[in-house]
């Protein structure tokens with residue numbers, strides 16, 4: 141245990157991560173308790189998380205639903221990640237590039253939790269009103285931010301407001317990004333009421349649907365435990381967007397359900 145901890149500590153020291161940690165957790169004489177080892181925050185680990193391989197879930201035969209969360213990462217995302225981990229549910233996060241730049245450790249935690257990451261533009265601009273070069277820069281800056289934070293390059297994007305056009309289709313095709321829209325929208329950004337969000341999502345969900353929510357709203361994050369409980373009771377399996385389709389998606393094409 142002591143040797144293992146020493147190895148971790150040495151790796152952290154080399155990465156410079158230990159300078160930010162409380163020196164009180166450093167071992168002096170006795171080996172640290174297991175809980176102390178776990179106390180090293182994920183962001184302090186020097187190695188990038190490994191993306192979880194897609195599971196073999198046949199959504200032609202099972203009642204699948206893809207929960208998706210937009211506009212993060214934000215501090216409220218961390219609580220959602222705890223809920224999803226407790227319930228062993230995988231989701232898909234559509235990330236704003238400038239937020240990834242501010243909170244790279246939360247983007248890493250999303251990936252480490254087995255979730256899928258997608259591109260939601262850099263500044264949350266309406267891409268259907270932007271020039272082709274602006275669309276390209278919004279998306280490529282976000283691809284770079286996500287790659288830098290997590291080591292992965294998304295294959296999915298969601299246009300802000302679901303607003304897309306032929307220019308967005310053409311740019312996303314060239315950038316090898318499928319456009320992911322949604323089939324269920326509880327308007328959780330407008331109605332900040334957990335019970336309302338829960339009721340709308342549970343009543344509108346059908347097998348193969350993609351559900352839009354926003355992890356930047358604490359009211360939505362608070363609705364998720366009951367949404368999962370009630371949909372699971374109806375026999376739903378929670379999958380990422382890529383798992384929902386079970387095959388590579390066509391770049392540039394729009395998808396809202398399987």
Ligand SMILES: [Zn+2]
Nearest residue numbers: 210211300301
């Ligand atoms: Zn959005």
